Amino acid sequence: xxxxxxVARYNDLDGSMGEPAVMANPTRFTKVVKETxxxxxxxxxxxxxxxxxxxxxxSEKWSAAETDPEMRVxxxxxxxxxxxxxxxxxxxxxxxxxxxxxxxxxx
Numbered sequence: 229x230x231x232x233x234x235v236a237r238y239n240d241l242d243g244s245m246g247e248p249a250v251m252a253n254p255t256r257f258t259k260v261v262k263e264t265x266x267x268x269x270x271x272x273x274x275x276x277x278x279x280x281x282x283x284x285x286x287s288e289k290w291s292a293a294e295t296d297p298e299m300r301v302x303x304x305x306x307x308x309x310x311x312x313x314x315x316x317x318x319x320x321x322x323x324x325x326x327x328x329x330x331x332x333x334x335x
Contacts, residue, residue, distance in 0.1 A: 238264055238267035238271070241263055242264055245260055245261070245264070277318075280313055283310050284307065284311060284314060291304050
């Protein structure tokens with residue numbers, strides 16, 4: 229299943245979770261929850277990775293604009309920590325799969 233189809237399927241299932249007919253049927257609700265779990269986890273992983281990128285960009289701007297030497301050191305330390313976190317996230321197989329799926333879906 230292509231990445232866009234997976235996203236569409238997840239959105240359909242996620243929307244159906246709030247429907248009274250699905251909520252009234254425990255078997256159907258359990259099936260929907262189990263089917264959406266991997267996609268939800270992947271979406272959360274992509275969101276965390278995207279947030280890391282946004283934090284890095286903001287920290288880079290802050291570091292470049294900072295004129296106080298002590299604050300610049302602090303900003304650069306913050307930036308280094310964020311880059312380490314992003315690198316660690318990229319090493320996780322789930323992150324790579326999710327990020328690749330996101331890139332494929334936006335292409």
